[in-house]
Amino acid sequence: MHEVFLDELRKLNTRFMGMGIDVSESIEEATQAFVDHDKKLAQSLVKDDQKVSRAATKVDKRTLKLMALQQPVASDFRNVISILKATGDLERIGENALSIAWETIRVKGNPRIPEVETIIKSMSKKVNFMLDQVLKAYVQGDEKLAREVAKKDDEVDEDYVKARKLIIAGIKQDPEAAVASSSYFMVIRLLERIGDHVVNLAQWVVYKMSGELVDLNTKDTDEMTEL
Numbered sequence: 153m154h155e156v157f158l159d160e161l162r163k164l165n166t167r168f169m170g171m172g173i174d175v176s177e178s179i180e181e182a183t184q185a186f187v188d189h190d191k192k193l194a195q196s197l198v199k200d201d202q203k204v205s206r207a208a209t210k211v212d213k214r215t216l217k218l219m220a221l222q223q224p225v226a227s228d229f230r231n232v233i234s235i236l237k238a239t240g241d242l243e244r245i246g247e248n249a250l251s252i253a254w255e256t257i258r259v260k261g262n263p264r265i266p267e268v269e270t271i272i273k274s275m276s277k278k279v280n281f282m283l284d285q286v287l288k289a290y291v292q293g294d295e296k297l298a299r300e301v302a303k304k305d306d307e308v309d310e311d312y313v314k315a316r317k318l319i320i321a322g323i324k325q326d327p328e329a330a331v332a333s334s335s336y337f338m339v340i341r342l343l344e345r346i347g348d349h350v351v352n353l354a355q356w357v358v359y360k361m362s363g364e365l366v367d368l369n370t371k372d373t374d375e376m377t378e379l
Contacts, residue, residue, distance in 0.1 A: 156222070157218070157222040157228060160214070160218050160222070161218070161228070161231060161232070163214070164211060164214055164215060164218065164232075164235055165235065165291065167207070167210065167211050167214070168211055168235055168238065168239060168242070168290075169287060169290075169291065170207070171204065171207045171208065171211065171239070171242055171246075172242055172283065172287045173287075174203070174204065174207070174246070175204060175242055175245050175246045175249065175283070176280055176283050176284060176287075178197060178204070178246055178249040178250065178253075179245070179249045179252075179276060179279060179280050179283070179346065180276065180280055181193060181197055181253075182194065182197055182249045182250070182252040182253040182256070183252060183272060183273065183275075183276035183339075183343070184276075185197065185252075185253060185256045186252055186253075186255065186256045186259075186272065186335075186339055187269045187272055187273055189256070189259075189264075190256070191256060191257050193256075194253040194254070194256035194257050195253075195257060197249075197250065197253040198250060198253050198254055198257070201250055203246075204242075204243055204246030204247065204250070205243060205246075205247075208239050208240070208242065208243040208246075211235070211236075211239045212236065212239060215232055215235055215236045215239070216236070218232060219232050226363075230359060230360050230363055231360055233359070234290075234356040234357070234359055234360035237352075237356050237359075238290065238352075238353050238356040238357075241349045241350075241352045241353050241356070242349075242353070244345075244349050245283070245346050245349045245350070248342045248343075248345050248346050248349075249342075249346070251338075251342050252339055252342050252343075255335050255338050255339055255342075258335070259332065259335040263326065263328070263329055263332070264329075264332050265318060265319065265322045265329060265332070265333070265336065267318050268315050268318050268319055268322070268336050268340075271311050271314055271315040271318070271340070272315065272336070272339055272340060272343065274311055275308055275311045275312065275315070275340065275343040275344070275347075276343060278304065278307055278308050278311070278347070279308055279343055279346045279347050279350060281304070282301050282304050282305065282308075282347065282350040283346075283350050283353075285297060285300075285301045285304075286298060286301045286350055286353045286354050286357065287353075289301060289354065289357045290353070290356075290357050290360070293357075293360065293361050294357070295357060295358050295361045295362060298353075298354040298355075298357035298358055298368075299354065299358065299368060301350065301351075301354050302350075302351045302354040302355070302368035302369070302370075303368075303370065305347045305348065305350065305351050305369070305370070306370055308343065308344060308347035309344065309347070311340075312340050312341075312343070312344040315336070315340045316337070316340065319333045319336050319337060319340075348369065351368050351369050354368050355367070355368050
């Protein structure tokens with residue numbers, strides 16, 4: 153009976169990883185579309201806007217069915233719960249990437265601010281690296297790597313603060329930049345949120361391996377809300 157459980161769990165992990173790879177590609181392509189002003193690419197991303205949601209639903213259904221039929225013991229139960237919770241965060245990440253693509257389609261106004269777009273590229277690369285590494289940590293059961301990934305979110309938050317200051321300064325210098333800047337505010341916030349969800353994924357890796365529910369978010373909440 154336990155072999156059946158392990159086989160189903162392997163299939164679940166495969167589905168989860170496939171979903172993670174798709175989401176990672178979506179982040180990269182959505183951000184690229186935004187900074188390149190490529191509405192055609194953005195439209196291709198939103199064409200099937202339910203793809204990630206459908207994938208998450210399939211994983212959730214299989215996970216709940218596995219719990220109901222196999223009644224896993226403690227360590228196995230952690231595996232199942234972690235994948236169920238992690239799938240939810242992956243879905244949120246996918247939705248945020250999709251929102252960036254929609255913002256590319258909606259954005260209007262000039263001039264743009266090149267320095268902000270450079271930071272947006274940096275944020276995208278960082279959250280994508282974090283996501284790739286946390287998925288690796290999940291597969292390998294590497295709690296240490298998961299904790300290291302969570303610390304990387306501080307760099308994303310620093311980029312967010314820098315970009316926000318540049319956007320505000322740009323509006324003060326050229327009020328006509330305000331229209332485009334509303335999209336900048338949206339995109340950097342979405343990327344910052346993606347970083348937060350990756351931290352949540354890291355926390356589920358820790359739970360999977362140790363059974364410990366931890367808070368790996370080191371963000372300075374006061375600083376983030378003041379700016």
